[in-house]
Amino acid sequence: MTQPDATALVPLGPGDAFVFACHAQAPCFNQCCRDLNQFLTPYDILRLKNHLGLSSRDFLDQYTTGHTGPQTGLPVVTLRTEGAKNFVCPFVSPEGCTVYENRPGSCRTYPLVRLASRDRNTGKKTERYFVLTESHCQGFDSDKEWTANDWVRNQGLEPFNQFNDIFMELIGLKAAAGPGPLDLKSQQVFRLACYDLDRFKERLEQGTLAACEGMGEKVLSKVLADETQLLHLAIRWVAHVLFNAPLVLDPKG
Numbered sequence: 001m002t003q004p005d006a007t008a009l010v011p012l013g014p015g016d017a018f019v020f021a022c023h024a025q026a027p028c029f030n031q032c033c034r035d036l037n038q039f040l041t042p043y044d045i046l047r048l049k050n051h052l053g054l055s056s057r058d059f060l061d062q063y064t065t066g067h068t069g070p071q072t073g074l075p076v077v078t079l080r081t082e083g084a085k086n087f088v089c090p091f092v093s094p095e096g097c098t099v100y101e102n103r104p105g106s107c108r109t110y111p112l113v114r115l116a117s118r119d120r121n122t123g124k125k126t127e128r129y130f131v132l133t134e135s136h137c138q139g140f141d142s143d144k145e146w147t148a149n150d151w152v153r154n155q156g157l158e159p160f161n162q163f164n165d166i167f168m169e170l171i172g173l174k175a176a177a178g179p180g181p182l183d184l185k186s187q188q189v190f191r192l193a194c195y196d197l198d199r200f201k202e203r204l205e206q207g208t209l210a211a212c213e214g215m216g217e218k219v220l221s222k223v224l225a226d227e228t229q230l231l232h233l234a235i236r237w238v239a240h241v242l243f244n245a246p247l248v249l250d251p252k253g
């Protein structure tokens with residue numbers, strides 16, 4: 001069994017276990033939601049805006065701030081907290097997380113850190129996990145054992161990880177295209193597809209999205225009826241429009 005020390009990022013092999021339990025009786029309960037710099041992925045935004053019953057545009061306006069990633073040069077979205085000196089998550093309450101069923105992937109992943117990569121030649125994906133200890137977190141004072149796979153299942157992380165991997169491939173295409181931020185028009189295209197999914201859907205319905213004209217009625221109805229397929233298409237579409245990646249319009253393609 002792997003026992004994390006106070007400061008290290010400890011690698012976790014496939015059969016290794018770690019101990020952890022987070023619960024309302026922990027003296028540190030909610031503390032990790034009060035010192036936040038929370039990046040949101042496209043799938044995080046999809047889940048949160050639906051939880052709150054908001055359009056993607058309204059969610060972005062009310063709860064997020066936009067930046068340009070200093071390393072990627074891509075538009076990134078973070079949860080807006082309450083003032084410069086106060087990094088409290090807008091969704092935390094004395095009873096805990098108010099969006100728990102649809103909380104972001106990074107909230108689910110902690111205390112693990114996941115690194116995934118894909119072999120360019122074989123396409124084979126590998127993932128590695130590490131245990132991250134933070135001094136304020138008392139969740140490690142527990143007897144409850146987990147493997148990484150147990151944790152992923154228990155926290156409902158599978159779809160978050162799948163979409164993160166697709167999004168990371170998009171970031172990889174930008175890295176291969178060169179350093180520096182995107183031009184203004186490309187930033188708008190990226191934001192539309194990755195973050196403003198309801199607007200992307202409207203544009204698809206109106207038939208005003210470049211390169212989607214050849215989509216048949218049957219495929220179009222399938223994509224419009226399922227937001228996860230829509231998000232798949234949106235990320236593939238932006239990879240095609242900005243970085244010339246192949247675009248397969250059938251969601252099963």
Ligand code: SF4
Pocket residue numbers: 032033036089090091092093096097098099100103104107
């Ligand atoms: S979304 Fe929920 S779990 Fe995540 S930081 Fe906010 S309150 Fe905490």
Ligand code: SF4
Pocket residue numbers: 021022023026028029030031032033110136137138139140
């Ligand atoms: S600091 Fe750790 S144990 Fe405490 S609430 Fe956060 S994750 Fe749970």
